[in-house]
Amino acid sequence: MSEPANPTAAILIIGNEILSGRTQDINVKFIAGRLAAIGHRLEEVRVVPDVPERIIRAVNELRAAYDNLFTTGGIGPTHDDITSECIAAAFGVPWEKHQPTWEAMETHLGPENFNAARQRMATLPRGAVPIPTSMTIAPGFSIGNVHVMAGVPRIMQSMFTALEPALGRGAPISMRAVHGIGVKEGSIAAGLGEIQARFAMLDLGSYPFYRDSGSGVAIVAKGTDDAALDAAIAEAESLIAGQGIVPIRGEPGAA
Amino acid sequence: MSEPANPTAAILIIGNEILSGRTQDINVKFIAGRLAAIGHRLEEVRVVPDVPERIIRAVNELRAAYDNLFTTGGIGPTHDDITSECIAAAFGVPWEKHQPTWEAMETHLGPENFNAARQRMATLPRGAVPIPTSMTIAPGFSIGNVHVMAGVPRIMQSMFTALEPALGRGAPISMRAVHGIGVKEGSIAAGLGEIQARFAMLDLGSYPFYRDSGSGVAIVAKGTDDAALDAAIAEAESLIAGQGIVPIRGEPGAA
Incomplete structure (x- = not known):
């Protein structure tokens, strides 16, 4: 189901705090959603610790x-x-002084506060292009196809937003969903597999949900062919109705 | 900072729903926290799509x-x-019928409901040992050093809990934290780097936080040497106090 019209992407999270269980990552979901919205296909995520050789190896594998x-x-x-x-x-x-960033930080912070630690933030790989944001004076940066952002979610989000126009757009990836309360995955699996087989250009997922308001299964179709999406979701609707259950358009809990 | 007394671990998340931005993963934080509590060291996380060759390659790289x-x-x-x-x-x-699981599912569901889709859940790699849970009749399983669990968080959690006693315990990894409202990372970075250098057996992290109740920096020390942890955190406390800021033990927002 590869879509050559959709650029591919990976995320590398560098952070002991995720691996130790201290911090709940929320950056993947943000970036994933924004990439989907501009027609890019997130294909892999990795989390590695703050260890140079681990970071370097992951960067080189993923950028290739x-x-x-x-x-x-x-x-x-x-x-x-x-x-x-x-x-x-x-x-x-x-890894060298980035003159415009250096000067901007020195001016903003005052020379007396622009200490060695902060000077490291104005030191970038040669060839890096800063990703400026209004939230911090220290920028993220892009080098080649690698885009380096902060870990703090609101700063990362402002960097991604600044970067987004430069990424270009792939063919829009649309999503349709239908769900049913009381649907059992094992009862619709065969029928759903047949729908997937008939719509090989789409990506059909089946997701059980468990809510106080009722448990069941959501069927989600993704792809770039809107007519096929409509047809596939209509078939999924019939599949749910065939279980004697009222199909409900959209994701459970959504409007 | 490798600790031979702490077994290493990786997590592989198999799921288009994470990569599409549909679903917020919360399994990593759960598993990471539980592993830390039994002295295992989570070293890597990967998320891959529902594509056989991608799953197979990741499994073989990570289990090795x-x-x-x-x-x-x-x-x-x-x-x-x-x-x-x-x-x-x-x-x-x-990949073959797992007789005890097959019989248990057939009995539980009734032969008329034990259809081909559900029979797949009673089909396991030869040599797999089921991870039974009270939450579902279909088990997770272990094979070699690979532990295969559901994606639905509450089912995954029950499987991990069932599995946990078999994992064994590494040397306990303790964590200490101190934070200060108004601390700027760039102002304490040099001092913190010196503390890390003096306590090379520990893993010191610096985490900015942004809250309505006040922003600042949390310093977190992890390791297996409790005396070193106490000493390092006392030094971090002095470092914060040296900024004219009252250090507060623990994580921000925690008791």
């Missing part, structure tokens, strides 16, 4: 495998913020 | 690289549930 790689985390001023120098190492380029 | 691999997702009865046969392929073993 996908059209774009988005990283989050590790671009602050502290000892555990090593993403920027690791990106330089991954690309085999010097 | 870490002591344990936990997978979530893709073990239901529908066409997009392909984890079990992919695990068989990854191990190069037949």
